[in-house]
Amino acid sequence: MPMKVLILGLDGVPRGLLERLARAGVMPSFARLIGEGTLHDLRASIPEISSVSWTSFMTGANPGIHGVFGFTDLVPGTMRIRFPRFSDLEVPTFWDRLGRQGLRSVVLNQPSTYPVRPIPGALVAGFVALDLDRAVYPARHLARLEAMRYRVDVDSRRAQSDRTHLLEELEATLAAREAAVDYFWTEERWDVLELVITGTDRLQHFLWDALEAAEHPLHERVLAYYRAVDGLAGRLVERFRAEHPAGRFFALSDHGFTRVRQEVRLNAWLEAEGYLAFQGEERGALSALAPSTRVFALDPGRLYLRPASEALRTELIERLTALGFGGEPVVRAVHRREAIYHGPLAERGPDLVVQAHDGFDLKGTLKADSVFAAPATMSGMHNSEAFLLADHRVGDNLDIAEVAGHIEALFP
Amino acid sequence: MKGFTLWLTGLSGSGKSTLAREVEAALLERGCRVEVLDGDEVRQNLSAGLGFSRADRDTNIRRIGYVCRLLSRNGVVAIAAAISPYREARAANRAAIGRYVEVHCDCDLETLKARDPKGLYARAAQGEIANFTGISDPYEPPEHPEVVVHTGREDVETCVRRILRTLERLGLVPGVDAEGYRPEEEAEIARRLEDLGYL
Ligand SMILES: Nc1ncnc2c1ncn2[C@@H]1O[C@H](COP(=O)(O)OP(=O)(O)OP(=O)(O)O)[C@@H](O)[C@H]1O
Ligand SMILES: [Mg+2]
Numbered sequence: 001m002p003m004k005v006l007i008l009g010l011d012g013v014p015r016g017l018l019e020r021l022a023r024a025g026v027m028p029s030f031a032r033l034i035g036e037g038t039l040h041d042l043r044a045s046i047p048e049i050s051s052v053s054w055t056s057f058m059t060g061a062n063p064g065i066h067g068v069f070g071f072t073d074l075v076p077g078t079m080r081i082r083f084p085r086f087s088d089l090e091v092p093t094f095w096d097r098l099g100r101q102g103l104r105s106v107v108l109n110q111p112s113t114y115p116v117r118p119i120p121g122a123l124v125a126g127f128v129a130l131d132l133d134r135a136v137y138p139a140r141h142l143a144r145l146e147a148m149r150y151r152v153d154v155d156s157r158r159a160q161s162d163r164t165h166l167l168e169e170l171e172a173t174l175a176a177r178e179a180a181v182d183y184f185w186t187e188e189r190w191d192v193l194e195l196v197i198t199g200t201d202r203l204q205h206f207l208w209d210a211l212e213a214a215e216h217p218l219h220e221r222v223l224a225y226y227r228a229v230d231g232l233a234g235r236l237v238e239r240f241r242a243e244h245p246a247g248r249f250f251a252l253s254d255h256g257f258t259r260v261r262q263e264v265r266l267n268a269w270l271e272a273e274g275y276l277a278f279q280g281e282e283r284g285a286l287s288a289l290a291p292s293t294r295v296f297a298l299d300p301g302r303l304y305l306r307p308a309s310e311a312l313r314t315e316l317i318e319r320l321t322a323l324g325f326g327g328e329p330v331v332r333a334v335h336r337r338e339a340i341y342h343g344p345l346a347e348r349g350p351d352l353v354v355q356a357h358d359g360f361d362l363k364g365t366l367k368a369d370s371v372f373a374a375p376a377t378m379s380g381m382h383n384s385e386a387f388l389l390a391d392h393r394v395g396d397n398l399d400i401a402e403v404a405g406h407i408e409a410l411f412p
Numbered sequence: 413m414k415g416f417t418l419w420l421t422g423l424s425g426s427g428k429s430t431l432a433r434e435v436e437a438a439l440l441e442r443g444c445r446v447e448v449l450d451g452d453e454v455r456q457n458l459s460a461g462l463g464f465s466r467a468d469r470d471t472n473i474r475r476i477g478y479v480c481r482l483l484s485r486n487g488v489v490a491i492a493a494a495i496s497p498y499r500e501a502r503a504a505n506r507a508a509i510g511r512y513v514e515v516h517c518d519c520d521l522e523t524l525k526a527r528d529p530k531g532l533y534a535r536a537a538q539g540e541i542a543n544f545t546g547i548s549d550p551y552e553p554p555e556h557p558e559v560v561v562h563t564g565r566e567d568v569e570t571c572v573r574r575i576l577r578t579l580e581r582l583g584l585v586p587g588v589d590a591e592g593y594r595p596e597e598e599a600e601i602a603r604r605l606e607d608l609g610y611l
Contacts, residue, residue, distance in 0.1 A: 049610070071610045083593060083601050092569040100568060118441050128601050138441070156607035205608060299610050365611065378609055 002191070003410050004247035006240045008233055009196030011050060011111070012204050014256030015041060015387035017211075021230075026223050029234030030389070033251070038393045042386040042400055044255035046340050046353055047300050049382060050127065050201065051084065053254035053400050054111045058093040060404030064346030066091050068112065070298055071128075076348050079286045081298065086113045086125070090345065094404035095119045098192060103411060105192040106184045109152070109177060111254075122188050124180065126198055127153050141187070148179040153198065159206050160377040166206055167221055170199040171228065178232050185239075192407070195236070197229055204257045208380030212259065248410055249391045252403060256385030260375045261359040264330055265368040266297035272371060273319070284367045299364030300382075301354030308351050320354055325372055330360045358383055413444060415484040416584050417477075417509045418575070421496040421554060422517030423546040424532055425524045427563035427571070428493035431517065434572045436491055442585060444489050449476050451494035464543040470501045477505030484509055489585075497545050499552040513582065515575055516557040521546060523564035558582070 010018070019039070022031035045053040045063065047070065055068040063069050067090050072081040095105035099120025107113070107123045114129035116137040124145065129135035129152045136142045151173050159166035174197065181195050203211070203225055210216040211223075237249055270276035277290040289296060295305050295316065305312055317334045324330060333355045341349045356362050361381035375381075388398055394406050418435065420428040429450050436446045451472075455462065458475050462468040473496045480490035496502050506512045524546070525533045536544035543549040559578045561571035579585045593601065605611045 071605050083598065083605075085593070087573075090570075092567055096569050097567075118438060128604055130597055130600055153604075156604065160607065202608075361609075363609065 001244075001246040003412075004190075004240070004244040005192045005407055005410060006236060006244075006247060006249045007192065007194040007407070008236065008249075008251040009054075009110075009194065010200050010229065010251060010253045011196060011198040012201030012255055012257050012382065013253040013387065014258070014383065014385045015039065015253075016385065017257065018253075018387055018389075021223075021226050026226050027230035027233075029230045029237065030251075033233075033237065033249070033389060033391070037249075037389060037391040040388040040390070040394055040396075040398055042252060042388040042398050042403070044382075044384045044386045044400055046335060046355065046384075047302065048255040048355075048384045048386075049300060050198075050254050051112045053386070054196075055084075055089065056399075056401040057252070057254065057403055058095070058110065058113070059089060059091050060094055060401055060408075061091055062342050062401055063349060064341035064343030067345040067348060069341075069349045070300075070302060072298055073348070074298065074304060074350075079289070081286065083128070084112070086115060087117055093119065094408055095121060095123075095192065097408060098411060101411060103191040104189055105194065106188050106190040107192075107194045108180055108184065109196045109198060110194065111196065111198060121190055121192075122184060124150075125152070126196055129153075141184070144183060144187075145180060148176055148183070150176045150180050154202050156202065156205075159202065163207060163210075163218060164221075166202070167218065167225065170203055170225055174199055174225070174228055174232065178235075181236065191411070193240075197232075199225065200229065200253075201257075204380040205378050206380070208257065208259055208378075210379075248407075250403070250407065251387075251389040252400070253386040254400065256383040256387075257380050258358040258383045260361045260378060260381035262325055263361050263363050263368075263373045263375050264325075264356060265363045265365055265371055265373070266301060266303070266354065267364065267366050268368045269323070269371045270295050270297065271369075275316075283369075286366070288366070296366075297354075297362075297364045298350065299362075301356065301362040302350035302364065303352040303354065305351040313352055316352060325360065328357070330356055332357045355384070413487060413586075414511065414584070415445075415486060415488045415490065416511035416513060417480040417484045417505075418489065418491045418513050418515065418579070419480070419496070419502065419505065420491070420493045420515045420517055421502060421557075422563075423519065423521075423524055423551055424495060424544075425527050425529060426517035426519040427561070427568070428495075428517050430568060431515070431561065431563075431571055431575065432491045432493040434568060435575055438572060438576055439489055439585060444585060445487060446489045446491065447483050448491045448493065449479060451476075451492075454494070464549070466498065469495075470498060473498070473501040473505065477501075477508060480505070481509045484511055495545050495551070497549065497551045499554070502554065511584070513559070513579065513584070514554055514557040515559045515561060516554045517571075518553070518560055518562050519564040 021027040045056045051071045059066040068084045104121035109126040111126040114125040115134040116125045123137045125135040154169040210218040275295040276293045279290045282288045335353045432448045439446045459472040483490040536547045
């Protein structure tokens with residue numbers, strides 16, 4: 001019987017939340033899957049954001065190899081930022097590698113694959129895809145997706161002021177994703193089928209408070225979304241097992257989530273400490289920085305030194321480690337580039353990467369003038385605590401870049 | 413869109429047919445009309461009866477070049493995958509065709525012998541095949557190919573991408589997003605990232 005693999009991505013769902021909702025009966029399918037299989041801790045990429053983590057997942061490589069370090073990347077040798085594109089990847093994805101053995105992958109709503117390029121199989125790009133017609137490969141599927149009102153993402157701007165609308169959009173988007181999976185399930189020949197649900201991340205950004213607090217007016221409605229996700233997962237796994245009894249199932253997240261208490265704007269800290277200055281009144285862009293600037297931050301905690309200096313790195317590590325708020329330490333770790341990035345593109349990465357303790361949300365904004373601020377619209381923030389659920393034990397101490405290798409190894 | 417010829421040259425097993433098919437698929441996807449002329453296939457029809465002497469090899473290459481020229485001038489992308497060991501024959505095709513892009517599929521003999529998908533290197537080593545290019549017959553590598561792909565140490569995707577980037581750079585095929593996002597797209601991406609607190 002040929003090997004088949006089903007992969008379900010749950011963007012931003014931390015292991016702890018999955019277990020909690022499974023135990024509480026909100027996610028009964030996952031409760032069963034966890035009972036039958038193995039739930040692993042999974043380490044997100046550094047920084048723990050979707051573009052980097054999902055790219056590490058799909059390439060099976062470290063940012064020093066795949067070249068994506070954030071939602072924005074610095075153009076080497078300049079002070080300009082750019083938005084990474086799928087075609088920037090300097091290495092193949094595991095779908096490409098499997099394609100060499102004649103294996104085909106159907107991949108739906110995978111973040112960071114826009115604009116799409118051909119893969120051996122079919123691909124519908126996820127965030128930050130703009131036009132559906134550049135988000136779908138092969139293009140012949142486009143009309144069907146449009147007909148099922150398939151949408152890449154919800155309106156995160158409107159979500160800031162209208163949580164009910166957000167929930168409506170999340171529900172509709174989820175239903176359309178299920179219709180899309182059903183369509184591709186039979187429409188394409190596949191060996192690997194992957195669906196990523198990104199609504200979990202959106203919900204958790206805006207409604208983490210409602211998820212945590214039973215007395216929140218939207219609590220039940222939020223739980224209903226997880227119930228719907230669980231229902232979808234249950235139907236997919238059931239169908240998969242019926243059609244491919246020897247197949248393997250994986251579910252994973254790309255990072256975890258936790259409650260945000262304070263935003264920490266690193267550029268404001270750098271400015272206050274004299275490492276960064278603006279030319280004039282204008283703020284907001286790297287082009288507004290004064291030539292005397294020695295350090296600046298890109299979201300979330302990526303520090304770039306101009307010029308790079310080991311003494312300055314040591315100084316920054318010491319001072320950032322000592323940074324406190326209300327008597328609590330803010331910073332969990334400051335990594336030197338070479339300690340976390342390996343490969344020919346590592347040099348393009350930031351000189352230092354800061355990671356904060358849960359509750360302190362590092363920001364790379366250049367607009368803020370105070371270091372700390374209560375979050376304006378969001379109640380959730382990312383952390384590193386992702387999960388990998390499999391119907392078999394995969395390993396210990398897993399990093400998200402290692403998952404692809406395990407999947408590929410299933411195909412001899 | 414104007415046609416052109418993409419000519420893949422290299423030793424047997426160096427990946428010409430593989431890359432020709434991959435590039436074909438990518439160009440079809442971009443709306444090009446494409447035809448692949450594969451050495452193996454051509455020798456069964458257009459060049460049936462020809463052997464592997466220098467004269468016969470040159471005739472074979474000239475015939476493939478002739479068909480490529482007809483296709484290219486009629487708006488088709490002609491992709492030739494043939495060992496084409498002699499520089500002079502390739503240069504004659506280049507001159508006749510005009511819009512001509514040469515790809516050298518470069519691969520070390522060790523790897524080729526290990527790959528040996530058709531078992532030809534094993535047979536050549538046994539002396540069963542005379543005039544085997546790279547073993548008992550010459551191969552003259554191109555001096556100025558538009559693209560070199562090192563198929564022994566680069567994977568297929570990397571090679572395909574390099575070929576496509578070159579074609580984009582030469583203005584022969586439309587880039588999918590050769591110059592990146594349009595300004596209004598960048599603004600929209602920035603807005604979405606900002607809405608999620610990432611900018
Ligand atoms: N980077 C690469 N590019 C192309 N092929 C590769 C590459 N890496 C490995 N290969 C493998 O090498 C083999 C190349 O065989 P292929 O038939 O394409 O060679 P060829 O040059 O057309 O040979 P021939 O002249 O005998 O027709 C294939 O099995 C292919 O999968
Ligand atoms: Mg061939």
